[in-house]
Amino acid sequence: MPSARRSKRTVGVAGIWTTSMLLDTNFLIDLLAGQPEAVRLAAELDQEGDRPRLPAPALYELWQGAARTVRREGERRRIEELLSAYETVGFDGEAAKSAGLLQAELARTGKSLGTIDVQLVGMAIARTETLVSGDRALARLGHGLSVRAYTRAPAAGR
Secondary structure: OOOOOOOOEEEOHHHOEEEEEEEOHHHHHHHHOOOHHHHHHHHHHHHOOOEEEEEHHHHHHHHHHHHHOOOHHHHHHHHHHHHHHOEEEOOOHHHHHHHHHHHHHHHHOOOOOOHHHHHHHHHHHHHOOEEEEOOHHHHOOOOOOEEEEOOOOOOOOO
């Protein structure tokens, strides 16, 4: 269940209020693949005036995946299109602090997140932004994380 905590509101183009959101890697992969729920959510975010942004750790995962596929050039072009459509945000000191403290707290309870996932969560918590993700486990995480979840379609190899 997403946190009741609201995302940071900023003034966007022409004075329209927007909500800043960070896009999780699974959402970006689904969007690039044309997965209907991800495409619908992207349109909905745009229509609502939200400000989705690309976190650097998610871009790392996309570039790594693009380098491993047989369709490298096509994947690279699609990532470049994302880069031209969305603002990129880096993993900074506050995000590192949030991520490190969260991973340590999770470890005390016998849980953990993958390195990139905890970095994305740390970024969202540090910036008080919503994370757009199809990962239901993140939506249930709590710890002050706000998640805008969508249903991922089953796919081969997932």
